[in-house]
Amino acid sequence: MPTFPDSLPAISDIMNRIEGRTVLVTGATAGIGEACGRRFAREGARVLLVGRRTERLDALATELADTDAAEVHTFAVDVRDRGAVEALRDDVAARDLLPDVLVNNAGKALGLELLHEGDPDDWDEMIDTNVKGLLYFTRAFVPAMVERDFGHVVNIGSTAGRWSYPKGAVYAGTKFSVKAITEGLNMDLVGTKVRVSSVDPGLVETEFSEVRFHGDRARARTVYQGYEPLRAEDVADAVHYVVNAPPHVDVFNLTLLPTAQRHSMVVHREESGS
Numbered sequence: 001m002p003t004f005p006d007s008l009p010a011i012s013d014i015m016n017r018i019e020g021r022t023v024l025v026t027g028a029t030a031g032i033g034e035a036c037g038r039r040f041a042r043e044g045a046r047v048l049l050v051g052r053r054t055e056r057l058d059a060l061a062t063e064l065a066d067t068d069a070a071e072v073h074t075f076a077v078d079v080r081d082r083g084a085v086e087a088l089r090d091d092v093a094a095r096d097l098l099p100d101v102l103v104n105n106a107g108k109a110l111g112l113e114l115l116h117e118g119d120p121d122d123w124d125e126m127i128d129t130n131v132k133g134l135l136y137f138t139r140a141f142v143p144a145m146v147e148r149d150f151g152h153v154v155n156i157g158s159t160a161g162r163w164s165y166p167k168g169a170v171y172a173g174t175k176f177s178v179k180a181i182t183e184g185l186n187m188d189l190v191g192t193k194v195r196v197s198s199v200d201p202g203l204v205e206t207e208f209s210e211v212r213f214h215g216d217r218a219r220a221r222t223v224y225q226g227y228e229p230l231r232a233e234d235v236a237d238a239v240h241y242v243v244n245a246p247p248h249v250d251v252f253n254l255t256l257l258p259t260a261q262r263h264s265m266v267v268h269r270e271e272s273g274s
């Protein structure tokens with residue numbers, strides 16, 4: 001059994017730099033965004049939860065109201081709607097709720113098809129959500145961070161932004177874009193105390209595949225069979241680690257994979273029944 005030096009801090013000694021901060025999470029009605037919302041609320045942040053499904057937002061707000069969460073605010077906004085994003089910015093500014101931390105998480109893959117046979121409507125929706133939505137939120141909320149010389153943008157990228165894969169070219173293209181935008185924004189903010197990071201997961205079991213396969217749950221389940229995928233909470237832990245780092249530390253990129261996954265397409269699956 002390995003032993004660890006006494007000098008390592010106990011978990012309980014790790015400083016909570018999140019308490020009292022305002023954290024906005026897009027795509028907070030499911031999966032990774034929902035787990036981030038819960039995690040930041042638990043750490044005592046004031047959380048602003050954005051998604052389209054109001055009933056989910058309401059349910060989460062009710063659930064978190066029973067925890068120690070500092071404050072929970074919900075906003076039904078489609079990230080693709082630039083006017084709605086600007087109106088959201090004006091609304092939260094007027095209520096003194098401008099975020100210290102922006103988690104650009106809302107995103108999706110649609111379809112799994114050879115590029116030359118793909119559905120351009122799916123491409124439009126992926127690009128509008130994963131790239132343009134992220135840009136609209138960044139444009140809306142980063143200026144106030146620069147003005148205060150304090151803040152943190154965490155983009156949820158993907159291992160698909162590092163390795164493309166067959167039948168996933170357009171989704172990978174959006175995540176390569178997120179990587180380029182993260183790098184560029186980070187350089188644009190040199191000289192400020194605004195940090196920029198990306199958290200790039202591999203396979204995470206969420207509603208992601210159900211959305212990708214347009215509601216086909218049985219097909220979605222096969223994506224996660226024969227190995228242990230990441231859980232949304234694993235990614236929320238990583239986002240928490242990135243945001244909770246001391247102000248002089250920017251975890252610029254954090255990539256996490258299930259242990260069974262070594263590349264986009266290299267996943268060790270146990271045969272069923274073995």
Ligand SMILES: NC(=O)c1ccc[n+]([C@@H]2O[C@H](COP(=O)([O-])OP(=O)(O)OC[C@H]3O[C@@H](n4cnc5c(N)ncnc54)[C@H](OP(=O)(O)O)[C@@H]3O)[C@@H](O)[C@H]2O)c1
Binds near residue numbers: 108159
């Ligand atoms: N799951 C994975 O394997 C995986 C791996 C790497 C990266 N990622 C990335 O992680 C992020 C979250 O995905 P997830 O796995 O948590 O998927 P998910 O369970 O399907 O959740 C996606 C979230 O995005 C929101 N969303 C989608 N379109 C939106 C829009 N137009 N406006 C506002 N919100 C929108 C959804 O809410 P509404 O439908 O209520 O709007 C939902 O809350 C995405 O950027 C995804 O690309 C996922």
